[in-house]
Amino acid sequence: MSESRTEVKNTTCYMCACRCGIRVTLKEGEVRYIQGNPDHPLNKGVICAKGSSGIMKQYSPARITKPLLRRPGSHRGDAEFQEISWDEAFTLMAERLGHLRQTDPKKFALFTGRDQMQALTGMFARQFGTPNYAAHGGFCSVNMAAGMIYTIGGSFWEFGGPDLERARLFIMIGTAEDHHSNPLKIALSQFKRNGGRFISINPVRTGYSAIADDWIPIKPGTDGALLLALIHETINTGLYDREFLTQYSNAAQLVNVNTKDDDYGLFIRTYEEGDEGKVHPQDQLWWDRLNNQAVRTHTKGADPFLLGEFTLEDGTLVKPAFQMLVDQVKDYTPEWAANITGIPAERIRTLAHEMGIVARDEKIELPIAWTDVWGNEHAAVTGNPVAFHAMRGLAAHSNGFQTIRALAILMSILGTIDRPGGFRHKAPFPRPIPPCPKTPNGPQGVKANEPLGGMPLGWPADPNDLFVDGKGEPIRIDKAFSWEYPLSVHGLMHNAITNAWRGDPYPIDTLMIFMANMAWNSSMNTEQVRQMLNDKDEQGEYKIPFLIVCDAFQSEMVAYADLVLPDTTYLERHDVMSMLDRPISEFDGPVDSVRIPVVPPTGQCKPFQEVLIELGTRLKLPAFVTKEGRRKYRDYPDFIVNFETEPGSGIGFLAGWRGKGGEKFMRGEPNPKQWEMYEKNNCVYQYHLPRSYQYMRNWNEGYLEWAQHHRLTRYTDPINIHIYSEVLQKFRLAAQGKYAGKQPPERLRKRIETYFDPLPFFYEPLEAQLSDKHQYPLSAVTQRPMAMYHSWDSQNAWLRQIHAHNYLYLSPELGRKGGFKDGDWVWVESMHGKVRCMCRFSEAVEPGTVWTWNAIGKAAGAWSLSAEANESQKGFLLNHVISEELPPHADGEHLSNSDPITGQAAWYDVRVKVYKAGPGEPQQTSPQFEPMRRMPGQSIKPKSWFGYVAGKRNKS
Amino acid sequence: MHPAFSVIFLTTLIGVGQGLFLGLFTAQYYSAFKLISVENAQGFYSGGSLVALLFLFGGLGASFFHLGHPERAWRAATQWRTSWLSREVIVLPAFIFIVFVYGALYYFGWDPNLTSANLPAGQLSFLVGVAGTVVCFALFLCTGMIYGCIKFLQEWHTPLTPLNYTLLGTASGFTLAAGFAASYAPELIRFFGELAVILTLVAAVFRIWALLRNFRIKHRSTLQTAIGVRHNQIVQKAQGAMGGSFNTREYFHGRSAAFLKSMKYLFLVLTFVIPVLLLVLAMSTGINSLLGLAFAVQYLGLIAERWFFFAQARHPQNLYYQTL
Amino acid sequence: MTQLALVIDLNVCVGCHACVTSCKQWNTSGSAGPMSDDRPYGKDPTGTFFNRVQTFEVGSFPKTETVHFPKSCLHCEDPPCVPVCPTGASYKRKEDGIVLVDYDKCIGCKYCSWACPYGAREIDEHQKVMKKCTLCVDRIYDQKLPEAERKPACVLACPTSARLFGDVHDPDSMVSVAIREEGGYPLMPEWGTQPSNHYLPRRKTKMHIHEDELVRVDNPLAKEQFKVPDSDDPFLEDASSW
């Protein structure tokens, strides 16, 4: 390497959402080598297959480099564009959006995909005044967030994780790759090397599951039954952590069980002096077993019953919540679950025993003194070393919320929440149950020329928090926070296009999509969604009149845009992984990070951040202009340094090096040198909490005060685990007409009453309930390949050699029955559609399941691939057989194919049959689409071969 | 293995050239002892040598197509201590040179009496012929050993490999010699024809022996030893490269088992059965053009034989690259 | 004598392919590069890689094991690929046992690749020379790199640290200890090539539960059984008057 022209720069990877620290070596300005940054807390120097292939993303011929306008007269999807200037693009957008903001802001909808700047995009939407904003969460894993946050105040996903450093037993459920890709791999191998025992519960054995000591194949969508049976067995054998439950959960709290009462199923509350003015008084009751009477929870010296039934002085019949749980799981025996899950009852029993015995007998004790919120001093932090991890295998089902509640409860009864060897939170979690942010709760929240009267996304605590109109009908285009999906805390992006196309609840004018491939892999029912995007009304107007797409590549989605905004790559822009969004925090404290460009933008590419700031300024959105209406921020870096959530709040996007000289963190005045300080520190800011604040944070006085002081949370009240969910019960009561306030529309009463069970229960996924299981006997699921990120990487010359196309993997048994062989072309058909693909036999899949890698299949011509490329000819997209809506049924005609509680897209509910393709059929994937054209501004030509050597291009 | 045409032509063409030279020298040897007599010795030997040279150069030419960097081919002569390929690279030109000298001696009729003894003329060409024969066999050995020395290509790793290269090359050379004799030394047709039949039959015996050996071969490497996992059911699910790689191109013939089988019968018929019939027929009927046909068919057969020779060899690396 | 090598731990390899592309990116611009790619955006894309990760399924459902299997040149102690090379382009270094190809001497005859039973060599279809894993010779001795980074690119990348690097002739090296203590084995030992790279097998952690572990005096259920009787409940006193 020639010394003079070789530079090394630090930034943060974005070949996936994991956000590892990387070191980029440049040779004569070209990227020579990308390695993991050894000094980065997240990846500690390692890097993955995608991260190592960043060069081929940076110099991909699929890159778009110029703002483009759809050629007049051409159709959406045809990808016929003409170049325009950025100024023209801004003028166009400012005029159109300005008009909408002055008339009806909700006619502008902004939806973003797997982006890492929801803090900014969400803020832009709010400032604009539209309620129609969401990111990928609703079609990704909102069940995981909601199910656990509504139970323990934190979750897996990007919010918390398993403490594999100290765990002895690790149970991984429904996880293929996950967001914490590299850290999880680092931890998993260390865990195994330390002799830990690793069990994977998954219909498929690949990736992580491959190295599990035990693989427990399960039928998709049935984990709820397994988890409930595990709870049943754990309680029956007395393997739960009684002490943990009584002190740190609502298990011992007394629930009113007088069926006739309006507050049936709610906790008994007593008001005492001193409670006035408290936002969250600790006014629930226990039944003290020492004095055999009701006492206030956490009364000193009391030891509550967890089981039993008692009568209060006023004659109210009460039960501890734990007794309610025991009643609920009474019939959920291992034998019962065995029939549903396909796992032998004996295996379920031993699994429960393994967990319980390890939790009980291998207790960890760390000599760390801490004090709980009730003033009890503890000489040590203890922990039960059973760790869990779960992701979309649980989340992406329409029964996922209740399943994940069951998981969180299992983890809680084993006493593993925020303790060593168990589940650990990551800042800003734990948060109150539910967290405080709320959406507006009625139409008054949306007004012309005004910011939205609340957050676009929030956490309903009871029916009155729903974002519905007087008739109880939705206000958001995706119908989030309505009675159809009351706790849809991340929105329902997967229904936005269908609803907008149908004009239900209303038509919109402009849809802006950032970093989401909605015309392909991130839509369900892809073929029809493509038609909807291109559909016109009687007047010949597009049903969705204006479509703006900000993308960095020639994706399937870009073809449908009216206006294309070319984004930079991650190596070309500033970015912030903010504490206001989902930072990269570690178990031991908050961490946030940034990207700093290592190469200049290509062509006319402009970071979307800059677009939003420019647009916000032109639209004079209050956050972006001074009182006089003048530009407030020069550009995005300037915005990041100087923006404060409220004037003088000291809270901004970045937590590190705040204050004039960078001496403060979390809160402090803007620091003009903040970027430089991040740059010097490997682009991350890491804060280590004092040891005594690192555990038991839901109840840790010191931590909660610290968190409040640094404005991570509003309150210092304990965050008790909701074994029993009063929040859910309130919705159920509303459905029963017993709750004061908002009432569901008649058609949804039964649905709400059924699914809003305050205790977890098992039901068949909705699609299975509504389909003929004899005709469609199989479950079809997808998995993420470790070497590809959604649809992004087919343009990547190196990664696509690893996954050029995908197969449908299935049990050889199915081939034997269906008369087809390994490698044959088959049809996979659901009640919604069918796809022709190649099958491969596998012994590593539960025989009632078929699966494929996600998003490898591509539309011909997209991503700068030739029309004959494997991705479109042999690769296939399972999304064609998945529907975004359930078949019309009693609860509604156009209900989303989602969890009835959270609106989580039920990707993995689809039921299919598989049969051999006819002998005369082409050996090619079906459906096929007209090959997408190359677009103006795709400056790099795809070559027939190359041998990449950095620095060569610049040599004359 | 993937049968590369450059190598097929290289080995078969030089085989013919070598065989033809051996034929010429055999005739010289016989005539030296007056067992046969060659009327137009000058034309026959020099012409024959020329034809042999044409084949040898043809093979040499084909070999260059096999090289990524033919301009550096000279480097290939350096490792004769260890590499059979290197030895071949040395021996082949040497042989060509000898054949050239041999032909030239005849063409120019330059044949001094080397000793004072009253020996008949042709001592020098005879000595060159002897040297040529030695080098010729060395060349057969080198060529054969290139394949025969790779121990894990078990189909090849047998003395039968160099032996068959020798026999097949010699047989085809004699068949050609018979045809060549038709125009330059008709009196030798029978001589070469009979020897060609005998050599072809002997070659058939050893080639079939090799086939039988390979039919019963037990491969030492298995998927179990390849990845070190003890289980009788191991199936590859991914090769790590879906668009193929050097490893899937270089070591697979890419044809079906049925195709392979038909190729086997084809080469047996074309190399052995038909040529023998044609030779016998030609000799009994005197239709000399059948001699040329016999060679043409046998040469085609040899191409098929060599194709099969490669395709049949199962390289253990294929255990890691089980294409679907 | 030193023999550098990789030891690959199949017990933790999750088949992520990080070692595959990190190798590609380091080497394509390095001294062993370029590593060309054909039809990079077309049908059946294919290119030169020094390292590939394959997947095997062992056994039948439900007792299936999925094995991810990375493989690059094994730097055999007795490398059959070297003596066959007619030009001397293939050689084994005395000082550290690394098997290399000198691109300037190589004539691209592919013969060495035939002589490798492991399929570890790949011809570069454009540069027309034979290529293979170099153990990153241009990293591991580079004094300009920090000590900790003088390791092969694939080793630095591997998220599970399934790739150990060191001198297998030094009995105290990390790799030798791992081979000795974790049951390290060579591939295709039947050919006597003595691969320097070794593989560590899967190891299982099992748990055995004793019956009596399920019944314990401190079983929390016991606490729930204790119930102070209600004073309305009948007592012995209510029925006797002695």
Ligand SMILES: Nc1nc2c(c(=O)[nH]1)N[C@H]1C(S)=C(S)[C@@H](COP(=O)(O)OP(=O)(O)OC[C@H]3O[C@@H](n4cnc5c(=O)[nH]c(N)nc54)[C@H](O)[C@@H]3O)O[C@H]1N2
């Ligand atoms: N390399 C790579 N990494 C990624 C991504 C990527 O595209 N590529 N995407 C990122 C994103 S956006 C997300 S959301 C995460 C998702 O990370 P994961 O949650 O790990 O993602 P999936 O691949 O959907 O894995 C789902 C797993 O659940 C299993 N499964 C399906 N149904 C069931 C079930 O009913 N029960 C059980 N027990 N298992 C089931 C599947 O077999 C599969 O193994 O990954 C992130 N990380």
Ligand SMILES: Nc1nc2c(c(=O)[nH]1)N[C@H]1C(S)=C(S)[C@@H](COP(=O)(O)OP(=O)(O)OC[C@H]3O[C@@H](n4cnc5c(=O)[nH]c(N)nc54)[C@H](O)[C@@H]3O)O[C@H]1N2
């Ligand atoms: N069948 C099935 N479908 C699924 C899933 C599944 O498991 N099975 N998983 C779902 C889940 S969890 C998720 S999160 C979604 C993911 O869905 P999406 O978020 O839509 O994911 P992608 O396909 O990765 O990419 C979106 C777009 O981002 C563009 N892009 C990449 N880098 C940049 C950049 O730097 N700037 C800009 N502006 N654009 C960029 C890409 O070109 C692409 O067009 O998919 C969902 N779809």
Ligand code: SF4
């Ligand atoms: S895990 Fe994601 S962020 Fe980390 S190196 Fe890989 S692609 Fe980059």
Ligand code: SF4
């Ligand atoms: S990088 Fe490590 S874990 Fe990933 S495939 Fe290679 S050896 Fe296995």
Ligand code: SF4
């Ligand atoms: S693995 Fe193959 S290429 Fe590498 S040293 Fe051994 S024989 Fe040679």
Ligand code: SF4
């Ligand atoms: S391809 Fe190159 S290295 Fe291999 S044997 Fe031929 S000359 Fe030697």
Ligand code: SF4
């Ligand atoms: S040691 Fe270097 S050359 Fe060899 S596989 Fe690893 S990265 Fe590639």
Ligand SMILES: [Mo]
């Ligand atoms: Mo996702």
